Amino acid sequence: MASTLNRDMAVTLNLVGLDALIKVLNKAGFEVYGPTVANGVIGHDRIDSLDDLPHKVTDEQSGGHYRLVDRDDGARFGYAVGPGSWKDVLHPSRVKVWTLTREPGTVAVSINKPEPVPRAFVGVRPCELAAIRKQDRVLAHGPHPDPVYQINRHDTVIVVVNCGDPADTCFCTSTGTGPAAAGGYDLALTELVDGARIHYVVDVGSERGARLMAMMPPRTMWPTTTGEHGRAEQVTAKAADTMTARLDTDLADRRVADLLYDNLESDQWDDIARRCLTCGNCTLACPTCFCTNMEDVTDLSGAVTDRWRVWDTCFSLEFSHMGPGPVRAAASSRYRQWLVHKLGSWHDQFRESGCVGCGRCITWCPVGIDLRDEITAMADGSGGA
């Protein structure tokens, strides 16, 4: 995929400049989140400076496998996505919706409205930006917007970092969502690694991005040179080549939906079900899965009830429980529901694919079920993988 760097507006930062950018965002009053190392993975947390970012570390991922491994250059973004996604912040696992209080003769309802918090996300990968936009479509701009999501999402500053080191589980080239972001961000950085010397080519994608860059201290950046532009394009072009070598199929195409619809009765679902733990990890790790359940918590007197919205998974039996029992009792039907919705009926529902190619469902599936292999096998008509 061609880089979309805007040559007219691009500037280059060194590490001092990146540190300054993080501090500018903090000083401007944003809660700044970025990649950090914790619990043996690269996740997201609040960051105050360059020192909080991962350094000398990268990741190794395959089906059901994730390890941190040493890296000897100065890269701060030389890895792929971790288990968590920005969904954890924008669409949290557990949110109070309302509190209902019963008093003699009256019932009072108090709707929970979180205070808007200005947030800045640094290090958003292009696939993650695509995921945020898919959730926006459902939770912010759909016919039934989610007020908590809307508040959480309001005015989020997005600082993308384009990908130079995709994992073996990455396939954004097959979903058209990376490895370079094509817009929808405030700033997009591409990391240029030359041993310990690190530079960032910054594309300014919004007015707000331009205002933030105007707040940068002097002598922390310079107009991007032609050579730096070329190197930035090479970074993402190389990443794209790595991924297309593994899979060169368009998984976001509407024809994938037709393939799945034509194979609803395939034996392959039973083959997958023999391996599938129905644990729900794929859906919970997926940055576009948005399904929730409602949970009412009453106090002992029955006078106060809190309603919580909690993440749900289509792998639970309760998810399809109607009347006499779960409609999707068999594991095969639950996996089929997930994959057919993600890659198929999402097209009918939202006129796009539900997959962004981040590979979390592959890495974080304990038994490593790989939807790329399943789709490929289905397309080949070879049944079981």
Add this chain to the structure above:
Amino acid sequence: MSSPHTDPMAMTAGTATARPRRAAGGDNTTRPTLAVWKFASCDGCQLSLLDCEDELLAVAGHIDIAYFPEASSRMLGGPYDLSLVEGSITTAHDAERIHTIRDQSEVLITIGACATAGGIQALRNGRDVGEFIDSVYAHPEFISTLETSTPIADHVEVDFELRGCPIDRGQLIEVITAHLSGRPARIPSTSVCTQCKARGTPCVMVANGTPCLGPITMAGCHALCPAYNRGCYGCFGPMESPNVDALWDLFTQLGMNDRAKQRAFHGYNGWVGPGEIQS
């Protein structure tokens, strides 16, 4: 949601007539009575009730704790509105006693892995108990025990089984609250993985290669062990649709031999499952 009891609006905006016969919040004469019973167990689940601290006062305000020897020397006779039963059946005497308790209890809820699955002491099942007794006790002649340790539901009808070793005190409060409100308790039956993901704990199998029973174990503990970098021990028993064979194969890939796998799968809830154990 077919039952009116599961409709939250009906529940929270309910009228006096829609509430249970002996609803909470009344005076002492109308408070439902609670009894807590112990069978073969370590007392840990009863302690979970005492451990409720602030909530315990609230519980005592809405329920008349009529029989709870671990907490109080005040022991009132039955019948009881709600009985919580801890422990498994391991003696002929206990096999009789549980019937008396059932007869005195309007609602009987078993709490913990011993009561719901036979507990760790069910490891004796299918083995030579006489040999165990001889090797453990100085005076085997004083020991009178059954060949098996079995869950309460093998002996009497049980209204609800609350799992865990020990049980989760939040779930216990939920079960009592649901009983008072006349609605089903909201206890998840999905995998422990759902609670790891909800709290943001990276998978210990994927990120560390640590064997973990979480994918086949029922949620309820808030995924405690993985949060401390340990694999799940299966304290809450099998989840709603455990794929034991798939996890067995995965444990093999993670380097466990058959003996280690047998031990992992035969823990606190080994007697009731999860499912058929391979050998």
